Amino acid sequence: MTTQQTIGFIGFGAMASRMGDNLKKAGYALVAYTPSGKGGDGSTPFLPSPADVAKKADIVLVCVPDDEALAAAMYGENGALAGMHANQLLLNTSSVSPEATDALQKAGQDKEICVIDSPVSGSTPEAEAAALVILAGGDDALLARAKPVFDCIGKTTIHAGPSGSGARLKLVINGIMGAGLAAVAETIAYGLAAGLDRSMLFDALGEVAVISPHHKRKIRAAKEGDFTPQFPTRLMQKDMRLLLDAAARQAVPMPTMAATTQQLSLTRRAAANEDYSALIGVMEHIVANDA
Template sequence: MKVSFIGLGTMGYPMAGHVSNAGHSVVVYNRSTHKAQNWCEEYQGTFAATPALAAQEADIVLTCVGNDDDLRAVYLGPEGVFQQAKVGTLFIDHTTASAEVAKELHQAAQERGFVFMDAPVSGGQAGAVNGVLTVMIGGDVNDLNKAQPILNSYAKATTLMGPVGNGQLAKMVNQILIGGVLSGLSEGIRFAQKAGLDIPTLVDTLKHGAAGSWQLENRGATMAKNEFNFGFAIEWMHKDLGLCLAQAEKMGLTLPLTQAVDQDYQDLMNEGRSRQDTSVLIKAFDNKAKS
């Protein structure tokens, strides 16, 4: 297939690489041109000067950018992908964004003879690099079937969650759960250290039981060693939790744990930790323990 990939950030760069390695014809676009040039030196493909030019010959256009405003610019702007794409083009957005912008772009796509699906991913940078992401999709099953060969190049699981917007809602649940798990893990790790337990042994034991989780297995030991300069930056998690809280408010819900975790991340960002991994939440626990 002819594929366009818009956004070569931490996730998009390796995802686009997997599409190229799977044998598809790939055109990439990135706001920083040098990153697109670097990608073309590493993988088979070409880069375009604008999103519109990247999308004009594509059968499928994949996007993975920062937030709602970035999406509107990339899709609806004067140089956006909707400007020169062919009728019938399938657009798949992997950005973690609001359900509202997904529905907005879906409507705009329909008016132009395009197809749009929201498809946020989970699995972090390691999942993108290793091609084992989990994709939560809002859209139509026939469109998913068309996209499946592309998605299979970088995903281990793709699940249709319902109509457009449901992919983003599912991703919000994912982020809410991660925040809660990390909050409990922070308390558990510090408790274990105070009790004199060997953390690697503890993690290796608990990961097989009811307390097991990706966060425990991949972050428990590094949290104990206060190592956070890797992984999913808290400035992005703070953005994601903001989406969760805004959506909850629209639905008449309050999320007290998520609100507390989000505030902890805001406080940590104020300490200059914006680019550290989400597991740095344990430092918020430390700060509370001192006060």
């Protein structure tokens, strides 16, 4: 598909820049804003504020790390909403709280802006390969408008339900991802402490069906001590914190998720900007000096 539409990125980090590359390949033009005012390889124009990006873009795509960054990018005289017009499409791919998601939907509705919460499942390899899974909340007509963009950055789009459902589904998925990694890290630590050969142990876990493909990728990297960030610890820990808060609001007990959050808080202290699988390294270090 070729189009002359312009996508305005608010946030242009590791995930967004890879999405942008795939949108450029499909014929879209890009403009972007980052809080630092820097980024990219020079082929994407960077503008001084989110409002400026919104004015230049046909569709705005926001990809920022947390609720605070979303608020700073969306609201106020320089925020994206100030530069948007009625019926313009705003795609929020950020992983943020349900409350922040609902607030943005309400603010957009007040200005007749069409907001879709559309966080993505996948890390930088999936973003680069246009193989993300988009978790979209909104009505059918809005999702149909966004489909050409989603098809350029992802392999499939899940219609999670009405507005806000995508953000809530993302917390479910990331909770499973975080708890699964914690289980892997703990049991690897046991195996090492019990005297199993390290190389055999890591390789064996790559062969068994009980380990997800995602976690097998993390185990392979951890075997080499490679925690190059595909999903930084600080973001995984943030998502676990959001899940715990959201679950508490629904009076849903989550003892497993609470314990995982504590482990990731420890890992964030040690390796905030490394991949969240650094938890495997932390656990290995704990048992490394055992006789």
